[in-house]
Amino acid sequence: MAYVIGVIGGGQLARMMVPPAIHLGLDIRVLAETEGSSARLAATRVGDYHDAETVLAFARDVDAVTFDHEHVPQDVLAALVDAGVAVHPSPEALFVAQDKIVMRRRLTDLGLPVPDWAAVRDAGALGVFLAEHDGRAVVKTARGGYDGKGVRVVRSADGADDWFAALAEGEALLVEELVEFRRELAQSVARRPSGEIVAWPLVESIQRDGVCAEVIAPAPNSAGRLADVAEQIARTIADELGVTGVLAVELFETTDDRLLVNELAMRPHNTGHWSIDGSTTSQFEQHLRAVLDLPLGDTGMHDRWSVMVNVLGGPEQGTLAARLPALMEDLPSVKVHDYGKDPRPGRKVGHVTATGDDLDDATYRARAAAEFFQG
Amino acid sequence: MAYVIGVIGGGQLARMMVPPAIHLGLDIRVLAETEGSSARLAATRVGDYHDAETVLAFARDVDAVTFDHEHVPQDVLAALVDAGVAVHPSPEALFVAQDKIVMRRRLTDLGLPVPDWAAVRDAGALGVFLAEHDGRAVVKTARGGYDGKGVRVVRSADGADDWFAALAEGEALLVEELVEFRRELAQSVARRPSGEIVAWPLVESIQRDGVCAEVIAPAPNSAGRLADVAEQIARTIADELGVTGVLAVELFETTDDRLLVNELAMRPHNTGHWSIDGSTTSQFEQHLRAVLDLPLGDTGMHDRWSVMVNVLGGPEQGTLAARLPALMEDLPSVKVHDYGKDPRPGRKVGHVTATGDDLDDATYRARAAAEFFQG
Incomplete structure (x- = not known):
């Protein structure tokens, strides 16, 4: 069967x-x-x-x-x-991914590098944190945020009053230092219930308006120690939290050379979409293998570089299908992924991936393909 | 839409x-x-x-x-x-693929290289053909054959009497010279209604009991003239017959260095399954693009070699699922394709593909994976 x-x-x-x-x-x-x-x-x-x-x-x-x-x-x-x-993942593991305060606490307890943070329940507590962090910070709702929603930069103690007012009994907001980062990275691994863990290469993620816009796999200039540390962080989280399936760890590479954990996702993640066309085993296949406790697949890359660009819905845009012929005509090597969704403005409705031995060329092709849909 | x-x-x-x-x-x-x-x-x-x-x-x-x-x-x-x-393909094009005598006649009219052939309606005509071809020939039913069914080697004029007896008014059997070939090759192309044609590399197909067992892409030692001639044959057939979608041309490379057309298929074909894991655009994606008259995709290969091995149902075999964990454990880089079919003996129930820079290694991995299912 x-x-x-x-x-x-x-x-x-x-x-x-x-x-x-x-x-x-x-x-x-x-x-x-x-x-x-x-x-x-x-x-x-x-x-x-x-x-x-x-x-x-x-x-x-x-x-x-x-x-x-x-x-x-x-x-x-x-x-x-x-x-x-x-x-899979288990309720216990998911609990950590569902609540950003729980997540920060667990990562801190595990000794993993995270931005300075606090759980705050009122403007007074926020003011104290701001005073300790050059008067600026990021406030996040503990639950329900995604793609930049539920995240806000504040520069005064009253900057989150509306969110404080909406808190239920016992709830809090997460406040974090505004990290000065050189770039954002992401490390994905998959873990089986039996403990086997396999990693993909560390990738660079370029965000626009709080939403992942592009991913480069592997992250440029990430060989050696940076990749080793990132993989070790993801392996530690997967093991210690008992994650099953794909775990994506979003990371900041700070201007002062720290690697800090930003967010976790316990499922296939936007920063791993490149693997469909760029890796022997995609994050979607690996997730299925992992949650069924089947042995994990090889994560080698087809080409030296894979570049993924998201396609967002926009005001001028019809369905992606209408733009498909022109894109295919111009860019026969780009792989198109249409999510079959109504293209409401700002909504992720698809992505495109280009692979090759030359990063500039792959980036050009992936961006040009996304432009066909969004231009 | x-x-x-x-x-x-x-x-x-x-x-x-x-x-x-x-x-x-x-x-x-x-x-x-x-x-x-x-x-x-x-x-x-x-x-x-x-x-x-x-x-x-x-x-x-x-x-x-x-x-x-x-x-x-x-x-x-x-x-x-x-x-x-x-x-797509059109009824006119399909007509040629549906009847082996029609096919042989069209290819002959187009001046393409085919084995010697005749349409025969009785043992007398078969005897004449045998006498002209060293007393041996291949007899094929014009319609309905596949995977070695409807194909028979005969060495005497009465060798197809049962098939002659079953012929309806106006029907005939195809008789062909028994070709002495070095190996079997296959050339796939896709053609859009608007005329664009894109080819994949020429591949070698290894048959067992009249059924495709393994495919090596590209065919070893096929660079240069052999590949050029094969591609030109497939392009000519696609153009002249107005094929839309994928066209697979099975070829004999004869011991006296001729390239003869064996069979045609106007759809994705077993000899192109390697392209799912080995080519930027698989034959299945390309077929969809072609029949919708969308521009065709790049057919470059991910790795130097792709080796596909078919999985046949057998008497000892349960579902493929039961053998999946052991296969995945041993061969994390092999791609598995389970057709979700009841594994009746001899039935194609799946295939496996290995890719890489070393042909011996890819062949070993693909065969070993198939053994997990069939052994």
Whole structure:
């Protein structure tokens, strides 16, 4: 019998798990939030992942459940575990990815390098932190943020009053030093329940307006110690938190040569999309292997460089399909990934990847391809 | 709006069109023969492709119809064309692939190199051909043969009496010289309706019991004139027959240094499966691009060599899934393709591909992986 994998959430990450599931002969089933989701081809059920009954019914007869996102509530995850379902990553590991304050605390306890931080509940506490950090800091909501949402730079103690006012009993905001960084990096690894860990090369991630815009794999000038340290950080987190599946660790390379952990994601991540076209084993195939506790695949690269550029929806833009012929005509070597989503402004609706032995050339081709969709 | 592609037939070729359709954002729909077909994930309808009503209902609102196999009857194809459906390859082109005698006649008329052949209707005519060819020949049914079925070596005029007896009015058998060949090669190209043609490298195909067992891309020692001639033959056939989509041309390299056309297939073909893991654009992506008249993709190779080995069902064999962990443990760089089919003896149920700079090493890994499934 084929392995059966259930994915909660019908976004582009679930969508991109479908091709490797087809090739490996896995039976992939998706619980989507809506009809017409990005992963609609594999959506066997549409329903609310906040509802334990819905999720339990979906998870019947699967070998493992995994996720398109980290938002499934802990009580639903607990119900799955109680029902004997293999949940990967585990609720305990996911708990750390679901709450930025919990995450900072765990990483600090593990002795891993993170920006200075504090959990603050009011303007007074924020003011104290600001005073200690040159009058500026980053405030983040502990839960629910993504792609720059729930993140704000503040320069005065009243800069987060609206968020403080919205806090429930016992909740707090995360405040962090405004890190002066040279660049952002990301290190992805995959870990099986049995403990095997395999890493991809360290990559550079270029953000625009708080959203990942481009990824270069491997990160230029990252051979040697920088790559070793980044991989060791990701391995430590995966091991210590017992992560199963893909773990992506976003890192700051600071202007004073520190490597600090920024964010964690316990699932395939935007900074690993290049691996579909650039690596022997993509992060989507590896995630499926890992959560089913199958031996992990080789992560060697096809070419020296892979460059991925995101495609965002914009006001002038129709569907990507309308722009496809011109792009293909001009750039026959670029790989296109259309998430089948309505192209609302700012929404990630696809990505393009170019690979090759010359970084400038690959970058040019990937950017030019994205321009066809966005220009 | 997304492009909509309809595929008639739910076998592994339709199945392997699904991953590139997902990535390109195409809406792929499959008319499958049965529930639980290899391409079941994209099967929007189950029905009989011999029935024009069924096929017309399936083809409503698609941008183009293409095929998993060449068996759709000409009257059904004509009904599609009459209804204004874009059918690729066209019924006229498919007609040549559906009947081996028609094919031999067209290739001969085009001046292309083929084995000596004749259409024979009785033992007398077969005897005449045998007398002219050292008393041995290959007899083939004009229609319906595949994977060695409908093919027989004969050494006496009565060697095909059962097939002669089964011929309907106006039908004939194809008889061909028994070619002494050094090896079998295959040249695939893709052609758009607008005329653009792109070729993959010439490959070597190793048959066992009339079934493709292994493919090496590119064919060893094939640089220069051999590759040029093979590509020119395939381009000529694609152009002259007006083929749209992938065309695979199986060739004999004879012991007296001729290159003869053996068979044609107007669809992705077993000899092109290596391209999923070995080429920038796989034959499945290219076929979709071609039949939708989208510009064709780059066919460069990731590595110097790609070796594909077929996995056949066998008497001792359970599902491939049961053997997957051991294979993945030993061979982390081999790519597995499980067609999701019941592993009946002799049936193609999957394939494995290894790529690399060293042919012996890639061959070893691909064969070892296939052994895990078949051993």
